[in-house]
Amino acid sequence: MEKMTYKNAGVDVEEGQRAVSLMKNHVKSTFTSNVLEDIGGFGGLFALDLQGIKEPVLVSGTDGVGTKLKLAFLLDKHDTIGQDCVAMCVNDILCQGAKPLFFLDYIATGRLKAEKVEAIVKGIADGCKIAGCALIGGETAEMPGFYQDEEYDIAGFVVGLVDKSKVITGNNIKEGDIILGLASSGLHSNGYSLARSVLLEKEKLPLHGSVDPLEETLGEELIKPTRIYVDAVEKVMKTVAIKGIAHITGGGFYENVPRILPEDVDAHIDLGSWRIPPIFDLIQERGNIEAIEMYKTFNMGIGMMLVVDEKDGEEALKTLEATGEKVYKIGKIHKGKKQVVLCQG
Template sequence: MENKGLTYRDAGVDVDEGARAVELMKQHVKKTFTKNVLCGLGGFGGLFELDLTGIQRPVLVSGTDGVGTKLKIAFLADKHDTVGQDCVAMCVNDILCQGAKPLYFLDYLATGKLKPEKAADIVKGIADGCQLAGCALIGGETAEMPGIYEDGEYDMAGFAVGIVDKDKIIDGSKISAGDLLIGLPSSGIHSNGYSLVRKLFFDKMGLSIKDYVEALDATLGEALLTPTRIYVDICTKILEGFSVAGMVHITGGGFYENIPRIIPEGLGVEIHLESWPVLPIFTLMQQWGSIERDEMFKTFNMGIGMILVVKPEDREGLMQYLRDIGEEAYVIGEVIPNSTGVRLCQK
């Protein structure tokens, strides 16, 4: 009997399927290309030509993140075309906080067994997120790693690069007592706290991904897979017409960890409870899990995904502008003197 030599496919890696996955991805990736992209998909590096029109002192701003255990929900639901937007959002919303306009994005996708159609769905979500953020998806890496990931599972991360004029960097240094916090609504849980989410809904409550939850007017899977909102468009418009002293992306760590990142020493923040409508998903989790209020606010966004810190005199003009363009926003608190951290209070 003739002995056949081992192949890479015998070891669990199918390079032909990898090539087919790239072909399926191309249709989605090309939709994100702008005139600044000087390369196609498949090169050794992504090429992006900077347009420095109107920028006197260009500074590049970068951020990296992943989707976390929200991916477990995608596995259960076998729905993979939205979590890519979460990955983009977590990166571009972060660099936006320093006033940066996102330029381009690269992703990293690792799986145990590559399934081209699934990989293409994932990249579709990434491309959709890039289009919402106005940035180009100029490259990435898809790794097939048998023995590292279980069959049907994958992990994803990415990074975004943006640009800001040095004189327009937002770093919180101009924040002072009396400044107001304007909150922009989230689309849901976004991409943080999903280990607690899964423990509550699946372990404690015994629900399945297909169960309809009346309070959410959706199946549990639909509610939990709602993509993270991307704030680039609305915040870019705001920055073009208004002075903003600080910006906060409410991600892991909730209000308690993220807001202090931009507040100068000697100042604190007072958050006025009931000044915005908390989304039903958070009310439900708090009730069903008997979760303490402070635990909710240090884990989740509670319905506010982005916070802008503005001077009191700019409040009415900004709020009117947002009403005029159909955007929801809420004055959710203020900066207070002789304090530290975040304090929740009834107002």
């Protein structure tokens, strides 16, 4: 009678151990002096530095990458998708003024390949270094029969810190405040179900070919990693009071901006006040998509919005530009009912 093993059932423990060995240096490259234990323990240890913090508040966030993973599979490119996962998490907690401290990841796959997992974790580590946080742990699960052999899913978890008196809530946003928009690198990590449906399924455009009006191949454009805004926003917080921050992810302008608005104001967005990357024009034209649907789905070239007092607008703009960010004055706060109003210039 044949003796069954875990490997016969589809789980290769030795390959998993090899993956841990390959990713170890990427993980260690993110460690700060606050990390107390090397990779391999059952939990990650992080010593809080509370110097200058009167009332410490921990802020947590979790997210994944969504169907952008399909592009990584099609292109067989896995070294940037991890940055997307980090960005989706750290940009979220940044909206409340939190400094990211540490990050954990979860990767599940049908059949584990050590080099592929290493590439994914390298992207995660790269994102953590950009965000200034430590990758202190994670989990890799091999689940044959649940995922296809060449496919995987990824999720991330971040914990940040903010002084209670400095939590950004949006509660004091008022009429006359201005809205600054930080440029995105492209689609970031949302709207890919619609983008794939239009560009790949309906139009059957070539991922590796040139497509007008894109400057890069379609695949290169679609796989661009999500921008991480931690450094830029932290520098602004040291110079002016930020009243509200909105991370423009799934749901676009219409879902994310109202989350920071008081009940008695609207956000008026001036169309034409920033450069919309050509990938959005391509999707809209090829899919015959109405403008309002685009702004309900995509970031349209604005990855994050900051609301500041009118008197602080120029200072905030200069500080952001000095960090290398492309930033635009894209709108203003008016009396209203907690809504987004798109205004033609």
